[in-house]
Amino acid sequence: MDWNARFEGKAFHYGRSPAAFVRDHMVGLGQGACVLTIAEGEGRNAVWLARQGYHVTAIEPTESGRAKALDLAARHDVKLDWRSESLDGFDWPDGSFDAALGCFFQFAAPGFRSRILAGLGRSVRSGGQVFLHGFSIRQMANSSGGPKIEEQLWTVPLILAAYPGWQVIRAQEYDAVLDEGPGHSGPAALVDVIVRKPD
Structure with a gap:
């Protein structure tokens, strides 16, 4: 799958709103909570999390996804710590986040999924x-x-x-x-x- 190509263009492939799971279960983490989100795509979940007052670090390697996510963040007047990195070989930080x-x-x-789950x-x-x-x-x-x-x-x-x-x-x-x-x-x-x- 060429994810960079999938996220090209103005339309958001998975929409601009967060996944219902995120909206329903990631409220109330506390103002200023540090949250990591991976495989963030076009930024819909990361932006919503930042709008809750969380400090959000987003991992996503595609340049097209990054561009759309940062534009969406700017439209909502929030900041993201966006890291254009692949999860394959990502150096997972120890105990750095309140939620992932x-x-x-x-x-x-x-095998890759197991490494990701362990890293989270x-x-x-x-x-x-x-x-x-x-x-x-x-x-x-x-x-x-x-x-x-x-x-x-x-x-x-x-x-x-x-x-x-x-x-x-x-x-x-x-x-x-x-x-x-x-x-x-x-x-x-x-x-x-x-x-x-x-x-």
């Missing part, structure tokens, strides 16, 4: 939270987004296995109708996981 978000990073095969866990402080939202393996039957590669899709047990001993705040597989631009539109099978790092 991984939303729809369905490009990752199992490393990046949050003790008592910090990791927020994960993606497509279930049942998404294979839908046409609303995501790859048609089963090993890149999720189950709740698969995601929870990356966080042994962490407090589980939310772990749910469910169906919903997406309306997130042309890239995510229609009935979808989703997975949410929110976990808190032990003190």
Whole structure:
């Protein structure tokens, strides 16, 4: 997938609004909370998080995504710490964030996904939270987004296995109708996981 080409043009492939999961579950982290968000694409989640008063660090390698995200941030008068880096080989910081978000990073095969999940866990402080939202393996039957590669899709047990001993705040597989631009539109099978790092 050429993500730089996908994000070219004025239209936002996944819309300008945050994922419903982000909007519904990432409120109340506290004014000035430090939040990491990965595979940020065109910036819809990062900008919304910054509008909540959080200090947001966004990881996204595409130049077209960066340009649209920073323009969207300027329109909302917020700042982002945008890092144009690939997650493959990214130097995850230790305990630097109050929360970390991984939303729809369905490009990752199992080994890469495991490294990303571990990195997200490393990046949050003790008592910090990791927020994960993606497509279930049942998404294979839908046409609303995501790859048609089963090993890149999720189950709740698969995601929870990356966080042994962490407090589980939310772990749910469910169906919903997406309306997130042309890239995510229609009935979808989703997975949410929110976990808190032990003190």
